[in-house]
Amino acid sequence: MTREKVKLCHIANDSARKTTFKKRKKGLLKKVSEIHTLCGTDTCAIIYGPYDNQPDVWPSNHEVERIVSKFKRMPEMKQSKKTENQNSFLRWRIMKSNEHLQKQRNDNREKEMTDVMFQTLAGKSLHSLSLMELNDLGSMIEQQLKEIDKIQSDANSIMATVAGSSSSAAAAATLLTPTPPPPPPTDHGVMMNDGDSYQAAAALMELMNHKIL
């Protein structure tokens, strides 16, 4: 069965509608039964199709009557507190979906900004960025630096613990301590240029690669 996206509106075609009704009704009743089995609570469903006056019910006429009576016996407020119709339910779905949309947009923005950060790190010009983008970029860089600091300080405290514990450990710690990295070449200066040339930055990167790998 191919998964096609179904439009959320009344199906005009009679036979298509009939088929869909049959399938979905079956699926719905199955889901009702499942929730009853898994959670062990009273559950019932009444479905009137557009085609006849006899409803489909689950689990049985008798059980539905019982559960519906139980429902109606509850205080009015409890009944209405968690009741939905199409109107209220769709509004809720719209709200939830908007929340998801916002979150996804934020996530995407973050990813885009990370890209910009790496591109500008490698030498791409900042000229094309708006003030707001520069703002966000700055924020992103701050965040990265914070995280780097955290990793570095964690590593330092681990090594301090190791160094403090025993002499052999101390020897190991010495091994772990890296030689101080060479200072960044000042004549290459900045990682990004005011001009649009990637060359200086690329050369710098290559320099780093050679020293590290």
Added chain:
Amino acid sequence: MTRKSKGRQKVEMVKMPNESNLQVTFSKRRSGLFKKASELCTLCGADIAIVVFSPGKKVFSFGHPCVESVIDRFITRNPPPTSGTMQLIEAHRNAGVRDLNMQLTQVLNQLEAEKKRGEELTQMRKASQRQCWWQAPIEELNQPQLEHLKVSLEELKKNVGKQAEKLMIQSSAPPQYFFGSSSTGNGGIHRQFDLKNTGFSSNMPNMMHPPPPPNMMPPPPPPPPHQRYNTGFSRGFY
């Protein structure tokens, strides 16, 4: 990347043994159930009532046109009344539901588009990560790499600040505004970068804060125009 959840698992059709799992399951499935019911009503014009009692003794119900009317119809075994007024009410209600469905569809489409974009971005990220060591997650970098990255980032930050300063001078804000706000010590430029939780502004004073020239224009009113650069995204960002 570690998965946050196990993904789709097959569930055994027996009452769930774990109490808290049961609650979660109920909540999720009830929501999904109502969604399916809502779709059945929309697509096929069915009238439905569903009543579910929760493990916590609360009762949830969904009904179209409403729970009460469908229950009554069932109990009395009578076909629904269809007076002229009723039909009018129903038509009105259905029109409202149609609108809501259209709205929902729109949002869902946008969501799908953004998700797709998100996947594209992730793919791009992965591709560049393979080529450039400095793009790898920082947990994977060794100490010298980390240090290099740090220094480069700090340099970049300075340049971002410089560029931003340049743009602000060139922007629509009149020059006296610029100097005026800096003389108040906590003016628009600082607020520009005064992002929540980043401490970014702490680095800015030396870079961007020009020495306030003496005898300039009287301080302007507090600067909402600069505020406009600090909206929306940064709040949602972290």
